[in-house]
Amino acid sequence: MEPIRVNFLHTTDIESTLLIEGLPGVGQVGKLVAEHLIHELGAEKIAEIHSIYFPPQVLLDGEGVSRLVSNELYRYGGDSPILFLVGDYQSTSGEGHYLLADEYLTIAEKLGVKRIYTLGGYGVGHLIDEPRVLGAINTPGLKEEVERAGAVFTREEPGGGIVGASGLLLGLGAFRGIEGICLMGETSGYLVDPKSAHSLITVLCRMTGIDVDTTTLQERAGEMEQLVERLRQMEERRNDEELNYIG
Amino acid sequence: MEPIRVNFLHTTDIESTLLIEGLPGVGQVGKLVAEHLIHELGAEKIAEIHSIYFPPQVLLDGEGVSRLVSNELYRYGGDSPILFLVGDYQSTSGEGHYLLADEYLTIAEKLGVKRIYTLGGYGVGHLIDEPRVLGAINTPGLKEEVERAGAVFTREEPGGGIVGASGLLLGLGAFRGIEGICLMGETSGYLVDPKSAHSLITVLCRMTGIDVDTTTLQERAGEMEQLVERLRQMEERRNDEELNYIG
Amino acid sequence: MEPIRVNFLHTTDIESTLLIEGLPGVGQVGKLVAEHLIHELGAEKIAEIHSIYFPPQVLLDGEGVSRLVSNELYRYGGDSPILFLVGDYQSTSGEGHYLLADEYLTIAEKLGVKRIYTLGGYGVGHLIDEPRVLGAINTPGLKEEVERAGAVFTREEPGGGIVGASGLLLGLGAFRGIEGICLMGETSGYLVDPKSAHSLITVLCRMTGIDVDTTTLQERAGEMEQLVERLRQMEERRNDEELNYIG
Amino acid sequence: MEPIRVNFLHTTDIESTLLIEGLPGVGQVGKLVAEHLIHELGAEKIAEIHSIYFPPQVLLDGEGVSRLVSNELYRYGGDSPILFLVGDYQSTSGEGHYLLADEYLTIAEKLGVKRIYTLGGYGVGHLIDEPRVLGAINTPGLKEEVERAGAVFTREEPGGGIVGASGLLLGLGAFRGIEGICLMGETSGYLVDPKSAHSLITVLCRMTGIDVDTTTLQERAGEMEQLVERLRQMEERRNDEELNYIG
Numbered sequence: 001m002e003p004i005r006v007n008f009l010h011t012t013d014i015e016s017t018l019l020i021e022g023l024p025g026v027g028q029v030g031k032l033v034a035e036h037l038i039h040e041l042g043a044e045k046i047a048e049i050h051s052i053y054f055p056p057q058v059l060l061d062g063e064g065v066s067r068l069v070s071n072e073l074y075r076y077g078g079d080s081p082i083l084f085l086v087g088d089y090q091s092t093s094g095e096g097h098y099l100l101a102d103e104y105l106t107i108a109e110k111l112g113v114k115r116i117y118t119l120g121g122y123g124v125g126h127l128i129d130e131p132r133v134l135g136a137i138n139t140p141g142l143k144e145e146v147e148r149a150g151a152v153f154t155r156e157e158p159g160g161g162i163v164g165a166s167g168l169l170l171g172l173g174a175f176r177g178i179e180g181i182c183l184m185g186e187t188s189g190y191l192v193d194p195k196s197a198h199s200l201i202t203v204l205c206r207m208t209g210i211d212v213d214t215t216t217l218q219e220r221a222g223e224m225e226q227l228v229e230r231l232r233q234m235e236e237r238r239n240d241e242e243l244n245y246i247g
Numbered sequence: 248m249e250p251i252r253v254n255f256l257h258t259t260d261i262e263s264t265l266l267i268e269g270l271p272g273v274g275q276v277g278k279l280v281a282e283h284l285i286h287e288l289g290a291e292k293i294a295e296i297h298s299i300y301f302p303p304q305v306l307l308d309g310e311g312v313s314r315l316v317s318n319e320l321y322r323y324g325g326d327s328p329i330l331f332l333v334g335d336y337q338s339t340s341g342e343g344h345y346l347l348a349d350e351y352l353t354i355a356e357k358l359g360v361k362r363i364y365t366l367g368g369y370g371v372g373h374l375i376d377e378p379r380v381l382g383a384i385n386t387p388g389l390k391e392e393v394e395r396a397g398a399v400f401t402r403e404e405p406g407g408g409i410v411g412a413s414g415l416l417l418g419l420g421a422f423r424g425i426e427g428i429c430l431m432g433e434t435s436g437y438l439v440d441p442k443s444a445h446s447l448i449t450v451l452c453r454m455t456g457i458d459v460d461t462t463t464l465q466e467r468a469g470e471m472e473q474l475v476e477r478l479r480q481m482e483e484r485r486n487d488e489e490l491n492y493i494g
Numbered sequence: 495m496e497p498i499r500v501n502f503l504h505t506t507d508i509e510s511t512l513l514i515e516g517l518p519g520v521g522q523v524g525k526l527v528a529e530h531l532i533h534e535l536g537a538e539k540i541a542e543i544h545s546i547y548f549p550p551q552v553l554l555d556g557e558g559v560s561r562l563v564s565n566e567l568y569r570y571g572g573d574s575p576i577l578f579l580v581g582d583y584q585s586t587s588g589e590g591h592y593l594l595a596d597e598y599l600t601i602a603e604k605l606g607v608k609r610i611y612t613l614g615g616y617g618v619g620h621l622i623d624e625p626r627v628l629g630a631i632n633t634p635g636l637k638e639e640v641e642r643a644g645a646v647f648t649r650e651e652p653g654g655g656i657v658g659a660s661g662l663l664l665g666l667g668a669f670r671g672i673e674g675i676c677l678m679g680e681t682s683g684y685l686v687d688p689k690s691a692h693s694l695i696t697v698l699c700r701m702t703g704i705d706v707d708t709t710t711l712q713e714r715a716g717e718m719e720q721l722v723e724r725l726r727q728m729e730e731r732r733n734d735e736e737l738n739y740i741g
Numbered sequence: 742m743e744p745i746r747v748n749f750l751h752t753t754d755i756e757s758t759l760l761i762e763g764l765p766g767v768g769q770v771g772k773l774v775a776e777h778l779i780h781e782l783g784a785e786k787i788a789e790i791h792s793i794y795f796p797p798q799v800l801l802d803g804e805g806v807s808r809l810v811s812n813e814l815y816r817y818g819g820d821s822p823i824l825f826l827v828g829d830y831q832s833t834s835g836e837g838h839y840l841l842a843d844e845y846l847t848i849a850e851k852l853g854v855k856r857i858y859t860l861g862g863y864g865v866g867h868l869i870d871e872p873r874v875l876g877a878i879n880t881p882g883l884k885e886e887v888e889r890a891g892a893v894f895t896r897e898e899p900g901g902g903i904v905g906a907s908g909l910l911l912g913l914g915a916f917r918g919i920e921g922i923c924l925m926g927e928t929s930g931y932l933v934d935p936k937s938a939h940s941l942i943t944v945l946c947r948m949t950g951i952d953v954d955t956t957t958l959q960e961r962a963g964e965m966e967q968l969v970e971r972l973r974q975m976e977e978r979r980n981d982e983e984l985n986y987i988g
Contacts, residue, residue: 001349001419003342056344058383058418059408064393064400066385066409066427068418092341094833095744097797102742136799138807146805153805161800162807171799171809172742180807248596248666250589303591304654305630305661311640311647313632313656313674315665339588495843495913497836550838551901552877552908558887558894560879560903560921562912586835 004051004103014046015112016081018208021104022119023071023090023165027187030119030166032197032217033204034086040212043076043084047107053096054089071100073107082210083111090164101168105176115179117204118166121196122158123189127228131186131196133203136162138170138180149206151183158184181207191228194220251298251350261293263328264361265455268351270318270337270412274434277366277413279444279464280451281333287459290323290331294354300343301336318347320354329457330358337411348415352423362426364451365413368443369405370436374475378433378443380450383409385417385427396453398430405431428454438475441467498545498597508540510575511608512702515598517565517581517659521681524613524660526691526711527698528580534706537570537578541601547590548583565594567601576704577605584658595662599670609673611698612660615690616652617683621722625680625690627697630656632664632674643700645677652678675701685722688714745792745844755787757822758855759949762845764812764831764906768928771860771907773938773958774945775827781953784817784825788848794837795830812841814848823951824852831905842909846917856920858945859907862937863899864930868969872927872937874944877903879911879921890947892924899925922948932969935961 008014022034037043049071058066071087085104091097108116122134135151136158137143143153161167162182170180183203185196198217205211255261269281284290296318305313318334332351338344355363369381382398383405384390390400408414409429417427430450432443445464452458502508516528531537543565552560565581579598585591602610616628629645630652631637637647655661656676664674677697679690692711699705749755763775778784790812799807812828826845832838849857863875876892877899878884884894902908903923911921924944926937939958946952 001345052342052345054341055410056338056341056348056415057408057410058385058414060383060405062402063387064383064390065387066383066414066417066421066429068415068421069408091797094795094797095793098742098793101797136801136805136807138799140804140806143805155803158801161798161810163796163798167799167807168797168809170807174807174809182807248592299589299592301588302657303585303588303595303662304657305632305665306655307630307652309649310634311630311637312634313630313661313664313668313676315662315668316655495839546836546839548835549904550832550835550842550909551904552879552912553902554877554899556896557881558877558884559881560877560908560911560915560923562909562915563902 001052003053004049004100006047006049006103006107008047010044010046013077014075016075016083017112017114018080019083019085019108019113019116020119020204021085021116021165021169023085023087025090025164025166026121026123026189027185027191027193027196029121029185029187029193029196029200031086032192032194033119033201034084036197036201036214036217037210037212038074038076038084038086041076041078041210043074043082045072046075047073049073049087051091051096051100053091053093053100055092059088080209082208083108083113097164097168101165101172104165104169105172105178108178109176113178115181116169116173117208118169118180118182119200119204120162120166120182120184121187121189121193122184124186125189127188128186128196131199133199134158134184134186136170136182136184138174142179142181145207146181150203191224194224197221248299250300251296251347253294253296253350253354255294257291257293260324261322262359263322263330264359265327266330266332266355266360266363267451268332268363268365268412268416270332270334272337272411272413273368273370273436274432274438274440274443276368276432276434276440276443276447278333279439279441280366280448281331283444283448283461283464284457284459285321285323285331285333288323288325288457290321290329292319293322294320296320296334298338298343298347300338300340300347302339306335327456329455330355330360344411344415348412348419351412351416352419352425355425356423360425362428363416363420364455365416365427365429366447366451367409367413367429367431368434368436368440369431371433372436374435375433375443378440378446380446381405381431381433383417383429383431385421389426389428392454393428397450438471441471444468495546497547498543498594500541500543500597500601502541504538504540507571508569509606510569510577511606512574513577513579513602513607513610514698515579515610515612515659515663517579517584519584519658519660520615520617520683521679521685521687521690523615523679523681523687523690523694525580526686526688527613527695528578530691530695530708530711531704531706532568532570532578532580535570535572535704537568537576539566540569541567543567543581545585545590545594547585547587547594549586553582574703576702577602577607591658591662595659595666598659598663599666599672602672603670607672609675610663610667611702612663612674612676613694613698614656614660614676614678615681615683615687616678618680619683621682622680622690625693627693628652628678628680630664630676630678632668636673636675639701640675644697685718688718691715742793744794745790745841747788747790747844747848749788751785751787754818755816756853757816757824758853759821760824760826760849760854760857761945762826762857762859762906762910764826764828766831766905766907767862767864767930768926768932768934768937770862770926770928770934770937770941772827773933773935774860774942775825777938777942777955777958778951778953779815779825779827782817782819782951784815784823786813787816788814790814790828792832792837792841794832794834794841796833800829821950823949824849824854838905838909842906842913845906845910846913846919849919850917854919856922857910857914858949859910859921859923860941860945861903861907861923861925862928862930862934863925865927866930868929869927869937872940874940875899875925875927877911877923877925879915883920883922886948887922891944932965935965
């Protein structure tokens with residue numbers, strides 16, 4: 001078995017100058033955004049990627065039918081076609097991260113991609129009321145465009161750089177002359193965060209001109225807020241009871 | 248040394264359309280079933296597999312004679328011959344899991360295998376009186392056949408998918424057009440579980456038409472239940488003593 | 495850099511039918527024995543092995559001169575020449591264990607080796623007054639010879655088989671028709687154990703006809719016993735003091 | 742993607758007989774020294790090295806522009822040109838350490854390097870007022886020269902040898918006939934240690950004849966001392982308060 005296996009389901013009309021990556025990561029922020037766009041735009045799956053660097057695992061659908069864990073390429077064929085890179089997992093090893101990102105860039109180059117947006121979460125360790133969107137770029141000169149769309153650049157964040165596919169597609173992409181912009185929604189890092197995803201999608205749509213309904217994302221954000229609120233109240237009640245017990 | 252070394256002990260009469268995998272896993276459920284079948288049917292070893300992805304270890308028999316850890320193929324040559332894949336260990340790394348499963352499928356394809364049953368345990372974290380058998384399939388349309396034999400499909404279980412050989416043989420097998428059915432006996436996950444194995448073998452025999460005596464498996468299940476009961480009583484007594492001590 | 499690099503310092507008079515392996519392991523028992531024999535017999539270093547599977551490290555001699563961690567082959571050229579395999583470390587990965595053991599067997603085969611003794615410790619988790627020597631073999635029929643020399647075979651020990659070079663040289667050696675005998679000195683597993691090494695060397699010398707002075711090994715065993723005794727007394731005193739304090 | 746990718750930015754005037762390595766390590770001592778020298782001498786970057794053995798990560802500059810983690814070669818072209826090897830990270834795996842060090846030596850050999858200084862910290866687990874500089878060599882006969890410059894050789898330190906690039910460049914360099922000298926500044930191991938770096942640079946400059954201003958390094962050492970002092974006082978105050986509370 002080759003270490004990375006790419007299986008194209010379509011061979012025509014698959015080019016695009018734009019790739020949006022939303023693989024799993026902190027708060028699943030990038031994944032939420034990319035999957036929401038795929039769903040709303042009705043993008044079509046054009047390739048499946050399997051790899052020995054993914055966990056050795058199958059997932060089951062509602063009918064008990066197995067599916068090998070994968071990364072996938074979708075394509076939305078509007079006036080300006082867009083590619084999406086999503087999936088179940090990222091690599092389990094550092095070496096695999098590099099080899100997969102490099103393969104993704106080889107595919108992107110072949111399909112004519114000139115710019116990649118990588119989406120992710122930026123974990124801050126506490127709940128956030130109004131999550132900002134942080135930006136990073138792989139080519140000097142892109143900053144203003146990103147800021148105009150509402151993302152911010154700060155000297156301190158993200159301190160540790162950007163790890164995994166979102167980072168490597170920028171870093172390795174620069175060597176190939178592919179523009180890379182990473183957008184990171186602030187998130188606690190503890191929970192799946194549709195609220196941060198909503199902030200992120202707003203910036204992304206402004207930058208790309210994509211126009212989608214974000215109602216379901218907002219609804220999920222509302223549900224998650226209620227869940228967090230209930231957890232908070234349960235916690236408070238438990239603390240009160242403990243105080244009564246001691247008193 | 249090649250990463251995976253397959254050594255066939257027989258070269259004639261080794262074809263079969265059916266492969267049953269029972270490698271070590273949760274509760275050793277799959278291993279118990281496959282080894283019981285090999286023993287009762289008098290299946291014959293036809294191949295040994297060694298690999299750098301197995302633990303670097305030999306096991307000793309009762310005479311102190313060493314044997315490199317291995318996976319093994321057995322064959323029962325009745326009217327409808329059956330292959331069995333069993334062994335001491337699975338791979339120690341994710342990459343090894345993929346490479347071994349792929350090699351097993353290459354062998355299976357060469358030997359004419361059209362369907363694979365992968366057997367395992369599904370750990371639920373508590374003792375179970377009447378373990379169900381959960382099913383998963385790699386080809387739509389197999390579900391009814393599996394349900395008729397007594398296995399159940401639930402939308403929620405197993406939540407994390409299926410990890411290791413039992414999962415990969417389904418997932419990678421689908422690419423080769425080999426039907427795959429995974430049967431998982433519910434088990435606590437804490438102990439070797441012959442009771443779960445008994446539930447599993449019942450379903451498997453119904454599906455495959457294999458007819459074997461399961462008395463020894465039932466006896467081991469009975470012994471294990473008595474052991475669990477004794478452990479429970481010891482635990483209770485210890486709790487009582489502690490209460491007396493405090494009281 | 496090739497993954498395993500073997501550098502022969504001598505190219506003539508290096509054959510031998512006998513190889514004794516004493517790489518680091520539980521209680522350093524095998525290492526103590528092999529290094530004692532090399533020292534007492536005045537065996538000569540004939541090869542150095544370096545590998546990316548060893549820790550990425552140099553050691554320093556008393557003059558501050560560095561030496562890349564290695565495994566080494568020594569040769570004693572008496573009437574029946576003997577090879578010794580010793581070293582600083584074993585592989586840090588399972589795959590490396592297999593690839594190194596296989597390389598060692600390729601070398602052994604080229605040099606004419608017909609029998610390998612692998613030496614190790616068998617950790618029992620408590621101090622032992624009269625450590626037994628456990629035996630294991632890779633070829634049926636060797637058992638009696640090993641027992642006559644004073645080693646014992648028990649059905650239960652070692653339960654987990656034999657891990658690392660001592661095991662793999664037996665397991666992989668069997669495929670090449672090289673006889674393998676593993677001798678394991680019982681040891682606590684907590685400390686370097688020259689006493690266990692002394693038991694082991696006694697059995698090994700009986701089997702091989704090697705005749706060496708074991709005084710220094712006995713002295714080190716005596717020193718270690720005194721050290722253990724002092725540790726015991728310190729522990730007792732501390733317990734007494736705690737009781738006084740409470741009382 | 743090749744496992745190690747070396748990209749030369751200059752192809753002329755890049756030879757040198759001297760290489761100084763200061764990659765990240767204990768107390769960042771070696772890194773501080775090498776980067777201080779690069780800065781003070783105005784050395785020029787001549788090569789960037791990327792590798793799948795580095796963490797899968799990009800770092801961001803103050804403008805949010807990403808840069809794939811790397812190791813880098815700088816060159817100072819004075820009368821006796823000097824090469825510097827610095828970088829963000831060392832390898833994440835043992836195998837990678839070996840393969841990178843070997844590649845660095847291949848480059849060094851091509852560029853005419855005859856001697857390598859590897860710089861590091863030696864962690865002692867407690868704060869040190871006057872950090873010594875320990876020496877190690879890969880060629881007998883270099884010791885006196887190192888001692889004359891103020892480094893010390895002790896039989897006991899560093900007990901575990903030298904791990905990572907600083908060790909392997911000595912160990913593997915010896916096979917290529919490249920002289921290697923490792924200088925290690927004593928350091929607590931808990932903090933970035935410019936004081937230890939100052940001790941180290943003093944010895945290094947004496948040995949190499951490099952003449953640089955070390956004021957900024959001394960200032961940073963002073964700042965770090967004040968920080969440590971403040972931490973100490975905070976700790977004392979906390980202890981006092983706890984005593985008051987108990988008393």
